Amino acid sequence: MEMARTMTETKAVGASSTEAPKFKIKMSGRGVNVHYGAKHALKTVDIDIRENQVTAFIGPSGCGKSTFLRCLNRMNDTIDACKVSGDLKLDKQDIYDKSIDVVQLRARVGMVFQKANPFPKSIYENIVYGPKIHGLATGKQELDEIVEKSLRGAGLWNEVKDRLLDSGTGLSGGQQQRLCIARAIAVSPEVILMDEPCSALDPIATAHVEELIDELKSKYTIVIVTHNMQQAARVSQRTAFFHLGVLVEEDDTANIFTNPRDERTQGYITGRYG
Amino acid sequence: MDISVVFLAVLVLSVLGMQVGRSRAMAVAGGQARALHSRAGYYGAFVALATALPAFMVLFLWTAVEPTVIQALVRARLPAEIQALQADQLSLVLTTIENLAYRNIAPSQSQPYLTSAATLMREMHATANWLMVGVCMLVALGGFFLSRGRITVAFRARNTVEAVVKALMIVCSSIAILTTVGIVMSMLVESLHFFAEVSPLDFFFGLVWDPRFAGAARADQTGQFGLIPLMWGTLFISFVAMLVAVPIGLLSAVYMSEYAGPKFRKAAKPLLEVLAGIPTVVYGFFALITIGPALRDIGAVFGLDISSTSVLCAGLTMGIMIIPFVSSLSDDIINAVPQSLRDASYGLGATQSETIRQVVLPAALPGIVGACLLAVSRALGETMIVVMAAGIAAKLTANPFDSVTTMTVKIVAQLTGDLEFNSPQTLVAFALGLTLFVITLGLNVMALAIVRKYREKYD
Incomplete structure (x- = not known):
C-alpha cells in the first residue's frame, strides 16, 4: 500500500520530465566488463545516461552498481586489481582512451561519496580546493564568488555563511554531505556521480539532499546509486536495475516501478529478495 | 634448606x-x-x-x-x-x-x-x-x-581471581613508573649535592667548561662548569642530524606509503628499519673511521679545513641513524589518513602529487611534527656516536667543520675512570643528566600531546 502511494507520486514527478520530446545522451556504455582480479564484477553492460536527468542505479549489495558508477569517472583506476574493458563515452568521447587525461575527466565528472568526506580544512578551503587546482579562478574575489555560488547551489549558504573559516569536519552529517556536493559543483562539472549519498544521513537530512538533487538536475546530469528504492522513485527519471553484475533492466523510473519487464526486477522492487 | x-x-x-x-x-x-x-x-x-x-x-x-x-x-x-x-x-x-x-x-x-x-x-x-x-x-x-x-x-571465584590478577597488573605497571621516579630522584639528589658546591647560575649560564681533574684541583681551584658550550654542541649536532633525517625520512615515507607498489614496500620497509637495529656503537666507529676521514679529504679538495671529528660528521651519522625513526613513524601516520580523503581529492580531479601535498600531508602534519620531536629527543640523548665522532673539546663555535662536544659525551667522560663520588667533577654528570632528562621529557610530552590530538580527529 505504502509502495503504491509512492508510485503515483513518482509518476507525477517523472511524467513532466519524460514527456520532454528530446533528450541528449550525456554518457554511454557499450559492452562494459569489469574484473576485480579473478572476479567478473560487471558483465557486458549497455546503458545510456541522459543529460539533465537523474539516473538511479538500484540493486542488491554486490550487484556491481557502485563499480559501474566508479567506471564513469575512472575512480576504479586507483584500484590495482581492477580491469575495465568495453566502450565508455562522455559526449561521444571514449573516456578510457589514452588521449584522455583522467584529471580532466574527473573535473567534468564529479563525485559525491557514501560517507561525507570533507577535508580537515575550513569550509572555505574545502570549496576552493577544486577550483584552485584547476586554475578556475584568479584572485580572491572570484574564489569568494565560487564559494558563495557553490554553497547556495548546495543549499548550505544560509547555514554556514557566517562561519566559512570553521572546520568542515565540525558540521553535522547532513551538512557535511551537502558541503561535499558544494565542493563537487564548485569545479562546474557536467556530470555528478553520487554513491549512496544519503545512506549515513537521518531522514530530515536525506530529504534536504533529495530536494537538492532535484534542483541540481537542471544544470547537471546526475547518476545516483541507492539502496533505497523509495529514494530512487522519488528523485530519478531513469532507473537501472543491476543484479549479479548484469544490467537487468533500464527504463523510465515510473515504468520500472509499476511495470517491470523482467521477473528479477519485479522480485527486487516488491521486496522478494535483495 | x-x-x-x-x-x-x-x-x-x-x-x-x-x-x-x-x-x-x-x-x-x-x-x-x-x-x-x-x-x-x-x-x-x-x-x-x-x-x-x-x-x-x-x-x-x-x-x-x-x-x-x-x-x-x-x-x-x-x-x-x-x-x-x-x-x-x-x-x-x-x-x-x-x-x-x-x-x-x-x-x-x-x-x-x-x-x-x-x-x-x-x-x-x-x-x-x-x-x-x-x-x-x-x-x-x-x-x-x-x-x-x-x-x-x-x-564468586572468578571475581576474586580477576581482582588478584588486576592487582598483579597494577603492581607490574607501578614497577615501571616507580623505576622512573627512582631514577629521577637519585639524579635530583646527586644534582643537589653538586649545586651545593657549584652555583646553579655558574652551571646554567657559564660559558666555559673546564672541570679540571678531581685530584689535581686545589681548594681554590674547583674548575668551571659552564653548561652552555655543551648545550650548544648538543643542539648543533642534533640540528644537523635533523637536517639530514627529516627530509630523507619524510620523503621516503611519502614514497613508501603513496607511490611504492606493495611488493617493493614489503621488501624495502624492513630493510629501512634494519637501520634502526644497528647498534649505535657501530654507527660510532663507522663515523670515526669512514665518514670523518672522508669528509676531511673532501674538504681538503675544496680548501676547507674539516676536522676529522666534527659537527658535520657526528650530525650526518646521527641523521642516518634516525632516518628509520622518522620514516617509520611518518609512514604509519600517513597511512592513518583515511582513504576517503584521498578519494575526495581524486574525485575532484586532483593529481596524485596535488593530493599528497594539499590533502594527505596537511592532514598528517601534526603527527609528523610529533614524530620529528620524538626523533629530536632521540638525537639529544644519543651518546655513542658523539663520543666517537664529535670530539671532546667543549667549544662555542658556529663552524660545522670544527669539533664540539655534547652533554652526553661529558657525562661519559666525568663518570669513567678512577673517581671519587663526592667531588663536583663527578657530581656534575648528574646535573647534566638531569638537564638532558628534563629537555627530552619535555619534548616527548609535547610530541605525544601533538600525536594524540591528531589521532582524536579521525576516530
Missing part, C-alpha cells in the same frame, strides 16, 4: 591446589558445572593463588629483612669498644664478620671477637633459615586449606 627449594615446594603445592580446587568445586556442585557461580577452573586458580601468593610474599620479605635483623643482633653482642666506633668503621667490621661467616674469608688480623661474632652470625642464619621454611610452608598450607574451605556453589 635453600630458598629455591622452598620456592619449588610452594609452587608444587600451588599446582596441587589448582587440581584440588577444581575437583572440590565440582564435588560441591555435585558434578553439575552449571550450578557453580564461576567455571570450575577459577576455583582451582583461586586455591592456587591463595597458596602461592602469601607464601611468596613472606619469602620475599624474609629474605629482604633477614640480613639487617641478624646484623643488628650481632652488632649488639660486639664488645663495647667496637660498638663505639664510627659508623663507617663499624660497617667495615660487620662486613669482615659477614665475609668470615658466610664466605669463609679470614681477615688479615684475626681477633677472638670476630670469630665468635661470625659463629654467632652463622648460627643465627641457620636458625632463621629453618624458621623461614617453617613459616613459609605454614602460610602456604594455611592458604591452601582455608581457600579450599571457602569453596561453595555461590562463592
